[in-house]
Amino acid sequence: MQAVENHKLSRCACCVIRHKGICDALTDAELMQFSQIATHRSYEPGDIILSSDEKTDFFAAIHTGVVKLTKILIDGRQQVVGLLLPPDFLGRAFSKSNPYFAEAATKVELCCFPHDKFEHMLDDFSQLKQRLLEQTLDELDSTREWMVLLGRKTAEERVASLFLMLANRWMKTDCAHQSGQQQEVFELYLKRDEIADFLGLTYETVCRQISVLRKSGVVQFSGTRRFSVPNLDALAEIAG
Amino acid sequence: MQAVENHKLSRCACCVIRHKGICDALTDAELMQFSQIATHRSYEPGDIILSSDEKTDFFAAIHTGVVKLTKILIDGRQQVVGLLLPPDFLGRAFSKSNPYFAEAATKVELCCFPHDKFEHMLDDFSQLKQRLLEQTLDELDSTREWMVLLGRKTAEERVASLFLMLANRWMKTDCAHQSGQQQEVFELYLKRDEIADFLGLTYETVCRQISVLRKSGVVQFSGTRRFSVPNLDALAEIAG
DNA sequence: CGATCTGTTGACGGCAGTCAAGTCAAGTGG
DNA sequence: CCACTTGACTTGACTGCCGTCAACAGATCG
Numbered sequence: 001m002q003a004v005e006n007h008k009l010s011r012c013a014c015c016v017i018r019h020k021g022i023c024d025a026l027t028d029a030e031l032m033q034f035s036q037i038a039t040h041r042s043y044e045p046g047d048i049i050l051s052s053d054e055k056t057d058f059f060a061a062i063h064t065g066v067v068k069l070t071k072i073l074i075d076g077r078q079q080v081v082g083l084l085l086p087p088d089f090l091g092r093a094f095s096k097s098n099p100y101f102a103e104a105a106t107k108v109e110l111c112c113f114p115h116d117k118f119e120h121m122l123d124d125f126s127q128l129k130q131r132l133l134e135q136t137l138d139e140l141d142s143t144r145e146w147m148v149l150l151g152r153k154t155a156e157e158r159v160a161s162l163f164l165m166l167a168n169r170w171m172k173t174d175c176a177h178q179s180g181q182q183q184e185v186f187e188l189y190l191k192r193d194e195i196a197d198f199l200g201l202t203y204e205t206v207c208r209q210i211s212v213l214r215k216s217g218v219v220q221f222s223g224t225r226r227f228s229v230p231n232l233d234a235l236a237e238i239a240g
Numbered sequence: 241m242q243a244v245e246n247h248k249l250s251r252c253a254c255c256v257i258r259h260k261g262i263c264d265a266l267t268d269a270e271l272m273q274f275s276q277i278a279t280h281r282s283y284e285p286g287d288i289i290l291s292s293d294e295k296t297d298f299f300a301a302i303h304t305g306v307v308k309l310t311k312i313l314i315d316g317r318q319q320v321v322g323l324l325l326p327p328d329f330l331g332r333a334f335s336k337s338n339p340y341f342a343e344a345a346t347k348v349e350l351c352c353f354p355h356d357k358f359e360h361m362l363d364d365f366s367q368l369k370q371r372l373l374e375q376t377l378d379e380l381d382s383t384r385e386w387m388v389l390l391g392r393k394t395a396e397e398r399v400a401s402l403f404l405m406l407a408n409r410w411m412k413t414d415c416a417h418q419s420g421q422q423q424e425v426f427e428l429y430l431k432r433d434e435i436a437d438f439l440g441l442t443y444e445t446v447c448r449q450i451s452v453l454r455k456s457g458v459v460q461f462s463g464t465r466r467f468s469v470p471n472l473d474a475l476a477e478i479a480g
Numbered sequence: 481c482g483a484t485c486t487g488t489t490g491a492c493g494g495c496a497g498t499c500a501a502g503t504c505a506a507g508t509g510g
Numbered sequence: 511c512c513a514c515t516t517g518a519c520t521t522g523a524c525t526g527c528c529g530t531c532a533a534c535a536g537a538t539c540g
Contacts, residue, residue, distance in 0.1 A: 431517095431518070431519090432518070432519060432520095433518090443518095443519085444519095444520085444521085447519065447520055447521080448520085448521080450520095451520075451521085464518075464519065
C-alpha cells in the first residue's frame with residue numbers, strides 16, 4: 001500500500017507539468033494525497049472527451065496534446081471556443097454539466113480526478129481554489145481577446161493572430177528554446193477546417209489567407225502544419 | 241462610531257442586491273465588516289469607469305445601471321466584450337491591471353471596495369472566494385456563448401439573440417413581474433452603435449435587422465429602446 | 481493502383497459594410 | 511415663438527470581402 005503511494009507520488013513528483021498547472025499550488029505532501037485520486041486517460045485525434053451537457057464525472061489536467069472546446073448550432077455550424085494546451089485544466093467545477101464538447105485535436109493524455117473528490121480537495125486546499133480562480137480569470141481574458149478577433153478583425157488579421165498566439169504560447173511554456181539559435185519552428189496542431197471553426201471563417205478562406213502570409217514572407221511553412229516566423233513584430237503588426 | 245457602523249450595516253442590510261450578488265455569500269455578521277470598507281460611486285452615461293491597463297484600485301458590485309466592457313484595436317475598431325447588470329461584479333482580482341475599458345452605458349451606481357482590503361477578505365471568507373469563482377465560471381460560459389454568435393451567426397440571428405438575452409436576464413433578476421399580466425416590456429439600455437459593437441456589426445446593419453424583426457412582428461417597439469416579445473419561442477427560433 | 485483524406489486555387493454570388501441622404505426629437509439661442 | 515443645431519435613428523444605393531461551389535493536387539494507405 002505504502003509502496004503504491006510512493007509509486008504514485010513519484011509519478012506526480014516527476015510529472016512534466018508538476019510546476020506549471022494547478023498542481024503547482026500544492027506542496028509535496030498535498031500532492032501525495034492528490035496523486036492517490038489521479039488516473040490517466042489517453043485519446044486519439046478526433047475522440048470526443050466530453051459531450052455538451054452530458055454530466056461530467058471528472059476533471060483533468062492536460063498532460064500532453066491539444067484539446068478543442070467547441071459549441072454547435074442546431075444546423076451544424078460549429079465554433080471552437082477554446083484551445084487547451086498543457087498544463088491547462090479541463091472541466092467545469094461546481095456544475096453538474098458543461099456546455100461544450102471537448103475533442104482531442106491531437107493525441108492527448110489527461111491526468112483525471114473524480115468529480116466529487118476533486119471538489120472536496122478544492123475546499124480543503126485553499127491554494128488550489130485560488131489557483132483555479134486565477135486560471136479561470138486568465139481564460140476569461142483570452143476568451144474576450146478572441147471576441148475582438150471574431151467581431152472586428154479581417155480574415156488576414158485573424159489568421160495572423162492565430163499564428164501569433166500559437167508562437168507566444170509555445171515560447172512561454174516550452175521556453176527551453178536555445179537563444180541565438182536558428183528560427184524557432186511552431187506547430188499548428190489543427191487542420192484547416194478546425195482553424196476555420198476557431199477563427200469564424202471557412203476553410204477555403206483560411207487556406208487563401210495562409211497563402212497570402214506565406215507569399216509575403218511573414219511566415220514560412222515546412223509541410224502544412226509547421227511554420228516559423230522570421231519577424232514576430234511584422235506578424236504582430238498584421239494581426240492588429 | 242458604533243452608530244456609524246450600524247448605519248452602514250443597515251445600508252448593506254437593506255441593499256437591493258444584498259441577496260443576489262457576491263454579498264449573498266456573507267452572513268449578516270460578515271456583512272457588517274464588509275460594509276465598513278464599502279463606498280458608493282455614481283457615473284453618468286458615457287463615463288469611463290476603468291481604463292484598459294490602468295492600474296485599478298477598487299472592485300465593485302453593480303448596484304444600479306449597466307456597464308459595458310470594451311476592447312479597442314489601434315485603428316479604433318471597437319468590440320464590447322461584456323455587459324454587466326446588477327448584481328454583477330466589476331474588476332479583475334489578483335491582477336494589478338485589467339485589459340478592458342469599463343464604460344457606463346446608463347446612469348450607474350457602484351458599491352466599491354478597495355483593492356487590497358477586498359483581496360484580504362477573499363482570503364478570510366472562503367465562501368466569498370467560492371462565490372467569485374462560480375460567478376467567473378458563469379461569465380466564461382456566457383462569453384463563449386457569445387463567441388458562437390460572433391463567429392457563426394448571421395446579422396438577423398445576432399440581433400434576435402441580443403433581444404433574447406436581454407429578455408431572459410430581465411425576467412431572471414427582476415422577476416417581480418406579475419404573471420397573467422399584459423406583455424412584459426424590456427429595456428435595450430444601449431444605443432444602436434453600442435449594439436453594433438456588441439454584435440460585431442455596423443450600426444446601419446443593426447438598424448436594418450431591427451426593422452426586419454419589427455416588421456415581421458417578432459418584436460414590438462415602443463420608442464427606440466423599449467421592446468416586448470409576443471412569442472419568446474419564435475424569437476429563440478430565429479436566434480438559433 | 482485506386483480510395484480517401486487534406487489542402488490549394490479559381491469563378492462567382494450574396495450578405496453585410498460603406499457612403500450618403502433624410503427623418504425625428506430634444507435642446508439652444510435670438 | 512421660431513430658426514438652427516445636434517444627436518440618434520432609419521433607409522437606399524452601391525461595393526467588396528468572404529462564402530459557396532467546384533476542380534484539382536499531394537499524401538497516405540490498403
